[in-house]
Amino acid sequence: MSKPISVIVIGGSHAGLAISQKLLRQTSRAAITLINPSDEYYFNIAAPRFIVKPKSLPQSKYFYSIPEAFREYPAGAFAFVKGLVTKIDYSSKSVSVVFSVGSGPAIATSFVFDYLVIASGSTTPATLGQAGVRLPFKATAFEDTRQAIYQGQEMLKLAKRIVIGGAGPLGVELAGELAEAEGSKKITSENGTITPTAEKWLTLFGCLVWFFKGKDFLTYEAPKFLRGQMR
Numbered sequence: 419m420s421k422p423i424s425v426i427v428i429g430g431s432h433a434g435l436a437i438s439q440k441l442l443r444q445t446s447r448a449a450i451t452l453i454n455p456s457d458e459y460y461f462n463i464a465a466p467r468f469i470v471k472p473k474s475l476p477q478s479k480y481f482y483s484i485p486e487a488f489r490e491y492p493a494g495a496f497a498f499v500k501g502l503v504t505k506i507d508y509s510s511k512s513v514s515v516v517f518s519v520g521s522g523p524a525i526a527t528s529f530v531f532d533y534l535v536i537a538s539g540s541t542t543p544a545t546l547g548q549a550g551v552r553l554p555f556k557a558t559a560f561e562d563t564r565q566a567i568y569q570g571q572e573m574l575k576l577a578k579r580i581v582i583g584g585a586g587p588l589g590v591e592l593a594g595e596l597a598e599a600e601g602s603k604k605i606t607s608e609n610g611t612i613t614p615t616a617e618k619w620l621t622l623f624g625c626l627v628w629f630f631k632g633k634d635f636l637t638y639e640a641p642k643f644l645r646g647q648m649r
Contacts, residue, residue, distance in 0.1 A: 422449035422494070426513055426529055428503050429537035430454030430484050431462075431557060437535055442491050451529055453499045453515055457484050460557040465567075466588065469553055470595040472571045477564070499529070506534070555588060575601070585612040593625050 425441060425448050427434050434452060441448045461480040468475040488496045501517030504526075512530045539556060551573050554566040574580070580596060582589050590612070597620070612620075 420447065423447050424530060424532045425450050425535065426531040426533075427452045427535040427537060428454075428513070429535075429539060430456065430459060431537065431539060433539075434535070434537035435459060435484070435487065437537065438488070438496070442488075442495060446495070449494060449497075451497045451499060451531075452484070452488075453501055453503055453513070453529070454484065455500070455502045456557065456563065457498065457500050458482060458563075459484050459487070460554075460563055462555055462557065465553075465555045466591045466595050469555075469567060469570050470574055470592070470599050481564070503538070506536075585616060590616045590620065593620050597625050 427438050427450060430452060434454065438450050438452050441450055459482045461482070464475060464480050468480060485498045488498065499515060499517065501515040503513050504516050505514035506512075507514070507528075510530070511532070511534075512528045513534070514526060514528050516524050516526050541556075551570065552566060553570040553574075554563055557563050558566050574596070582593050582596075585593075
């Protein structure tokens, strides 16, 4: 019997889970190792709703066990590693991983691969909370997504005026959810372009749709709003 082909998948979100499942179903030759900081899959597509309206969805509807989703596969076909990849060495075809065992110190180890899939996603100043309120529309880099969700929910609940930068699908949905939520809040959607339908419905819900051109943008500086120039 030929040696299994070692495939390491970094990232346990949509892409990482999908490619792991597809490989396992299409070939018996692959031995998949999925590495992710959390053992839970975060269904972030629903985030605009439950971050704004905490009672709209129970956590069981947007957090799912990753190991449980792969329990149907035989031993040796799939392994889940709860850890953080800190280095990729292409010359030795290995990855360095740091993980914790209980309350003890972090442990570093390495895994070799024949093929590597990088599905860890990306981060921006916004997702890290460096350019405004931190709202976890993506899973956090470590296992603190639940806490980040709670903090975001509390911030939005207490806010009186909210400015949303961008009017893409996420910005429009977030503005609509905020406008529909209980409580009195002033919602401003700041954007360069927006579809007529989205503008119509946001305005109908009482949102102020504010357009900017070029490098003009709106920044918040408590307790007032200032217009600035991007640098």
